Each structure stands twice: as C-alpha cells, then as structure tokens.
Amino acid sequence: MNERRTTLADVAKAAGVHVTTVSLALRNHPRLPPETRERLQDLARKMGYTPDPLLRALVAYRGRTMERRAPSTLAYVTNWDSAVGWKKVTAHPNFYEGAKAKAEELGYKLEHFWMREPGLTHGRLSGILAARGINGVIIASHQREADDSIHFEWQRFSAVKIDYFPHKPELHNVTNDQCSIIRLAMQRVIAAGYRRIGFVMHRGWNYSVDHLWSAGFLCEQANLPVRDRIPMLLFPDAEPIEDWMNESKTDVIVPADRFQEWYERYQPEVIIAKASFVLPRLQEMKVRIPRDVAFVDVFLDSFDGKFAGVRQNYETVGALAVEILAGQLHHNKFGVPTIPTTTFVEGTWFDGASCPIPARR
Structure with missing residues (x-):
C-alpha cells in the first residue's frame, strides 16, 4: 500500500503557519524574511515534502492557455x-x-x-x-x-x-557551441574519407568565442596522420588586437595573397570556413567547388542542398x-x-x- 504523500497543508500545520506562507517559502519568495524561508524549507525537507509533478504540469498548462491581461x-x-x-x-x-x-x-x-x-x-x-x-x-x-x-x-x-x-x-x-560545431564538421568529412582538411577563420571571431573554433579543429585534427595535418589559416596576422578586432565586425574576406599561398602550399581536399570568407577568393583563383576542392560552411544559412555545412541554431x-x-x-x-x-x-x-x-x- 502506498504511503500518503506529504502536502503543503501538512507542512503548514506542523509549522503553525498558513499554507500560503509555506508556498512562498518553497518558492524562495522575497516577501518572506530569509530566516523564515530557510526554516520552512528545512521543515519541508525533514517531512519528506516534494512537489507534485502532475500538479506542476497542470499549473504550467493553465499558464500557457489562460489569457494574461498584463504580461510581465x-x-x-x-x-x-x-x-x-x-x-x-x-x-x-x-x-x-x-x-x-x-x-x-x-x-x-x-x-x-x-x-x-x-x-x-x-x-x-x-x-x-x-x-x-x-x-x-x-x-x-x-x-x-x-x-x-x-x-x-x-x-x-x-x-x-x-x-x-x-x-x-x-x-x-x-x-552556441563553436567547439562542437567545428568538431561535427570535421567528424563528417573525416568519415566521408577526406584527410587533408583546411580550416580558415578570422582571428577576431576565434578570439570572441574564447578560441573554441581553433580548439575544436585541433582536437579532431589529432585523429589524422601527421602527414595529413594542415595548419589552420587564422587571418589577419597577430598584429595589434584593436586592428583585427575592429575588422572582424564586418563580413570580411580572407587576404588574397595569404590565402593563395596557403592553398597552393598545402593543397587541401576540403576547406571548412564561413562561405563569405573564402568563396570570393576561390572564384578569383578559378578553383572549382567541389571538383578542385570540397567546401563546408560552418555558418550555413542556406538549405537548398547547394552547400554542405552546419546550421548554428541561433534562434x-x-x-x-x-x-x-x-x-x-x-x-x-x-x-x-x-x-x-x-x-x-x-x-x-x-x-x-x-x-x-x-x-x-
């Protein structure tokens, strides 16, 4: 036989207060002094009181369906x-x-x-x-x-x-979990058979997320043979922080000379980046996607099947x-x-x- 559930009324009776006072205390309401809240919360724990999940679900449902005259x-x-x-x-x-x-x-x-x-x-x-x-x-x-x-x-x-x-x-x-986002992209392309994986990122964007982009890339790159590991291209170079932090506010493009030098030296099979960072340069270099190099957009905002990538679920x-x-x-x-x-x-x-x-x- 199931034991009877301890209710707010039971706690209120034991404490010698109104049931509303107990309810306020358990919701940590500032209307009550801290010592009163702590005393009633401690009593409720000792008596084995726990909220009724079905009742909470009903209250939440009513809150969603009943019209509010003045929303908070x-x-x-x-x-x-x-x-x-x-x-x-x-x-x-x-x-x-x-x-x-x-x-x-x-x-x-x-x-x-x-x-x-x-x-x-x-x-x-x-x-x-x-x-x-x-x-x-x-x-x-x-x-x-x-x-x-x-x-x-x-x-x-x-x-x-x-x-x-x-x-x-x-x-x-x-x-957003930038570390898991770049890791997801890396895992997908590695599983597909790509090995020489290039990653291009603006230094300001990497800095603004506490370097999680580069951390995730390096984490997954460690699973590749050393001979296949391509250094990431962080741009611009490490000049005064104010310069590249201000630049990163706009939708910039990777510098042409640096990008072409990096691309020709390392010959990536796939590039992971933000599309607007690199696609204009690839077009200038007459590099064809995906015939010459595959491409993955980790800021994907078009879902018509043209580009592979990761949607960041900002909403x-x-x-x-x-x-x-x-x-x-x-x-x-x-x-x-x-x-x-x-x-x-x-x-x-x-x-x-x-x-x-x-x-x-």
Whole structure:
C-alpha cells in the first residue's frame, strides 16, 4: 500500500503557519524574511515534502492557455555602437527573434533596452528597470570592446547572458557551441574519407568565442596522420588586437595573397570556413567547388542542398535564454548565482553538393 504523500497543508500545520506562507517559502519568495524561508524549507525537507509533478504540469498548462491581461516584461539589454547595430551582425538578430518568440509563448513581453542611450549609466538603467517592475533581464549583443562589467543592483534581478561578453558579473549563460560545431564538421568529412582538411577563420571571431573554433579543429585534427595535418589559416596576422578586432565586425574576406599561398602550399581536399570568407577568393583563383576542392560552411544559412555545412541554431540560443530566465523568475532566484552555468547549443549538419560524400578519389 502506498504511503500518503506529504502536502503543503501538512507542512503548514506542523509549522503553525498558513499554507500560503509555506508556498512562498518553497518558492524562495522575497516577501518572506530569509530566516523564515530557510526554516520552512528545512521543515519541508525533514517531512519528506516534494512537489507534485502532475500538479506542476497542470499549473504550467493553465499558464500557457489562460489569457494574461498584463504580461510581465523581460528586458533585452544590448550594448552596441548603435541601438540597432547588432541587427546587422551574424547571429545577433536571430538570438533576438528566438528570445522574442519564446517570451510570447510563455506569456511575457520582450522589450529592448540600449545601454548607450545618451545620458544613460548602468546605475540609471538598473533603477529604471526596477522602477518599472522589470526583474527579468537578458544581457545580449554586447560588443567586445564595451564595458567588461555591468554594474546593476543585481539582487533586484534574475538575469541570463547570451554569448561571452561581458565577462562580469558571471551570470548563467547560453551560447552556441563553436567547439562542437567545428568538431561535427570535421567528424563528417573525416568519415566521408577526406584527410587533408583546411580550416580558415578570422582571428577576431576565434578570439570572441574564447578560441573554441581553433580548439575544436585541433582536437579532431589529432585523429589524422601527421602527414595529413594542415595548419589552420587564422587571418589577419597577430598584429595589434584593436586592428583585427575592429575588422572582424564586418563580413570580411580572407587576404588574397595569404590565402593563395596557403592553398597552393598545402593543397587541401576540403576547406571548412564561413562561405563569405573564402568563396570570393576561390572564384578569383578559378578553383572549382567541389571538383578542385570540397567546401563546408560552418555558418550555413542556406538549405537548398547547394552547400554542405552546419546550421548554428541561433534562434534556439535566444529561446533557451528566455526559458532559463523564466525558470529563475518562477523560483524567485535573484542576484548573481553562486555557481553560474553555461548552456551550449549544438549545431545541425546538412549534406550538400559542395562536399560530396564519400570523398572523390
């Protein structure tokens, strides 16, 4: 015979408080003093109370289906050179669209705030959000050379960061998994029989993701015989960081002389890169794809079968940021987390004519 499940009412009776007080304590609601929350949470654990998953599912279902008169607002905070500059950069518009769609699905309104509005300081924006009752914040589209730390009254907010910048404070983070994306591309072409695999990447893009592109490439390249290992082409050369960081903001093309020298010296069977980086140079050199060299795009945005590559699933990054933030708000978790977590979003491989499988011999 199954034992009777401990309920909120049982805990409330044992503590001598109303059941609503217990519910608030278990949701870590700031309305209750910390010592009251801790006392009731400890009592619930000792009594063996656990939430009913079926009841939680019902509450979640009702929350999705019942119309809300005034949806809560989530702040989508950007720190770019202009209010809309981030919309012209790879990935960032997709982050926003994914976040906006998921926010609407969960019953929230997503509102954009630009940190560089004239006269706006970190403290002032923090106060504006708090005054409007906005306690859910997504830190997104933050330029690398902008402030490395954001100074909000974090105890007022639940927050999630998209991508790697700013570094401080250390918030829960959602980003694309560039290491697994390049590894996936490498694994597919190696399995198809390619051995001399070339990788071309802008140094700024590699730097901006904490060198995960190069780390993933080198990890998989180690599985090839030494004679087949081609040095990756990182461009531009390691000159002052400001020069190539600024250059990486635009959709640049690999330098012609360096690329041709690298290509002719190492004779790759397949090149992995961003299409706009290298295809114009290959066309200038009259190198035919895939007849002369196969090609894989790790920033794939066309799915008509012409190019093989990896879709980075940017919208999923934005959607997951909202899901994680909504979970924090539901459990009233505010402030900078003691142990921040990073959620990596993997890519999806697509076959394409640019990289025949199996490799032509």
